[in-house]
Amino acid sequence: MEDELLGDLLEMYAYWVSTVGPSKARWRYALAVIRLIRPFSGTTVKQSTEYPQPFFLHPVMIRNYIKIAFRNLVKNKVYSFINVAGLATGMAVAMLIGLWIWDELSVNTYHQNHDRIAQVMQHQIINGGIETWDSQALQLGHELHHTYGSNFKHVVMTSGAVFPILSVGDRKFAKGGRFMEPAAPDMLTLTMLKGTRAGLRDPNSILLSESVARSFFDDADPIGKLMKIDNDWAVKVAGVYKDLPPGSSFAELAFIAPWDLLIKGEGYDKKLGWGNNWFQTFVQIADRADMNKVSAAIRLAKWERVKNLTSEAPFRAELFLHPMNRWHLYGDFRNGVNVGGRIQFVWMYGIIGAFVLLLACINFMNLSTARSEKRAKEVGIRKSVGSVRSQLISQFYSESLLVAFVAFALAILLVSLTLPLFNDVAGKKMAIQWANPLFWLAGIGFTLLTGLIAGSYPALYLSSFAPVKVLKGTFKAGRLAAVPRKALVVIQFAVSITLIIGTIIVFRQIQHTKNRPIGFSRAGLLSIPMKTDEVRSGYEALRNELLSTRTAVEVSQSETQATSAGITNGGLRWRGKPEGMQDEQVTVAVTHEFGKTIDWEIKVGRDFSRAFGTDSSGFILNEEAVKYMGFKAPVGEQINAFGRTYTVIGVVKNMVMESPYNPIRPTIFYIDTFNRTFYSNIRINPNVSASEALSSIEATFRKYNPNTPFEYKFADDDYDAKFRAEERIGKLASCFAVLAILISCLGLFGLASFVAQQRTKEIGIRKVLGASVSSLWQLLSKDFVALVLIACLIAIPLAYYLMGSWLQNYTYRVNLSWWIFAAAGLGALVVTLLTVSYQSIKAALINPVKSLRAE
């Protein structure tokens, strides 16, 4: 600041002190100084030019920059559209993925103590390997409370999720909930709408979620009302809590019933020992405790109690805490070590998102710079008319910033349009974080960065040209200018081809597994859970009526549904069993007609039959079990199980009753004598339509079971559900593949137009000398085909490696056949030619007079 200005300011300060007081004076002084600093004030040093030179950030100049930028955009409509649309797509993808990651990372943060809550889990040694369980014995709660109590604020024993039928008068719903110890509401910091968190202390009470309370009591006050759980236990509503959000591991918790009700009601406290890992244990560690230290402290809590029990000691159980913050993303254990889990998807999608965004940005820069070559002349003219460099720089920057911000706005629009669809595919309930400053900060910050980087080449490089050279036409971009662009095109196509191959393989794997012979017939097979005694006692009548009305061909009972076997038993003894083998096989208790209902195929021996009284101690094995037990002639072999001796009466063909991707496990079917059937299976008469059959089954069911809601599941639906996860991956992968191709094509288009631009004169001369359009087309397209071929060479081994290791996750998997790779490469080539041809044919068709006239 100049001397006289300082003097003036001092004088003004004295004046202000005398008129408005010292504090205001200081304030005004500071304000004046800020306003007089260079960029805010006019230049104090005058240039004695005839034409005044406005400051390069003068409002008038800014208005001018934007006007010119806008005119440029409108002038090249196709370019601008491609440019903006490409960048917007990339941004939209990044935003969607960002939202998804945000959602994944904020799971369970609803619970205020989420960083102090943990689940007690255990490692057990089974058959030489370490298995990790989240289930615990009943006795653990007491043990943790009394021996290790100082480490914990709360120790909560709970049942797993149960689905009993809740009823109030005539209203009955099957709801998912848990039996938990009274500290649970405090630990989970439930928001109580009615009643208090202490409600569970009364062993005959129940807490309901808001939505469940409404479905039972509408708007009436539910507190103190009576309800029944499974017709067995009467409980009083002691409180209503706000529904837990979908981003909570307890989201499905529709009710909480007291732990003591279950334990005393079933007499578990007398029946169960340390070997019955039927429950779960959650803890909140003490306020000053350290999660790792507590985890280490309780490591041997169970071992101390069971080391002298011969039944438990071989498993060498060790306890540890699995913190709530890690439940969702780090849920997988292998051999006793946490191996991540969903976090891998978070990383994978994060990387994909970053990559797509990067590709889009690079393209954006590519297209902008390719176009800016055209504008070298404009720069020359501007300079000779008197533009200074700072003005040209801000001119180019404002153009790229304008485009970037238009793209940002478009991306937000795109995201809000596609979010419902994305939620559907991803199985989430996400919303754009309009109110989250972080979202805006990231979005706008990123847009600024892209705009600045994309604009930097023309802004800094083009503006440095000497006007004389540019206008004389001696300016030429060097041959090397295209090299980085070519490298980018290769990278982009390598990614696209990899994604195409990946998508094809994921879909083929799904199809391959769907076509797997499952060994029984799913069509028209449905199952009804038998939860209450009413259903059990009404079963015979129901069966007879369904058979006599010809609605069903066969009805039977079984322990598990045909599509979800999974109960295993060990400790069986048979002839020739190797010493020390810890055997484990799937067991399914059934009634005699089960085989006929699901339509299995007997290979050797015979099916169960009511004609033979001895079948109640008969086993039917599947082929895998025969192999597992090493029988040569299985029929007639004796197996000792469940404390009695069974005789093998038949062998059934292998059936897919668990995951369709896994090998079939040895399975044993036996006639139920322990009251262990929980489902009735119904095979609908193929001559009756499904809806007709269903309504008549429902009517019959209601007749015999007036107090139980009618629930059913089709085996078909159940089976399809096993493919959801893979189908989700497939859908997302195909979305990304399409996007990657789109973005790569934009990049290619940019490069093609750049090259065509560079070679206009060459093409003109060739034409004059007699080159045909087709030979010119060949000349221009050849380079790009070579680029895509290089991309193929990179992508194919990469995809082979990646997809090969993905398929390793599945025992039952498709082969990687060569045609998939060939098809993907060919597809990419065709797309390339189509994209490039537009530019090359256009360039080849130009009248040589036009392209050569300039000199």
Added chain:
Amino acid sequence: MKRAFLGELEEIVLLTVAALQELAYCASITQTIDQEMGRSISFPTVHTTLQRLEEKGFVASHMGGATAERGGRQKRLFTVTAAGQQALIESRQVRAHLWDQIPTPILQLWGA
């Protein structure tokens, strides 16, 4: 070329420069406007206005003597140039012309 336009604020500052004669420099002009017109005006505004007037050629400036109250720093003293005088006179004439067109009875009604 169109002649430079004289804005309202510029006119007031220019008039103040004319009124203060040899004593016209930025601080004194600000204080005079502040006192005489009862109009709160910030120092930087006056400063930029003076610069603009100088760009337009309505005032000229030269460095003047220092006084103790400003820490011995020099003053930039402003004087009205011929073009400035012309502009002020013209603007006054335009106003006078418009005043003349208001009928006398109405002026009397206003109490002017």
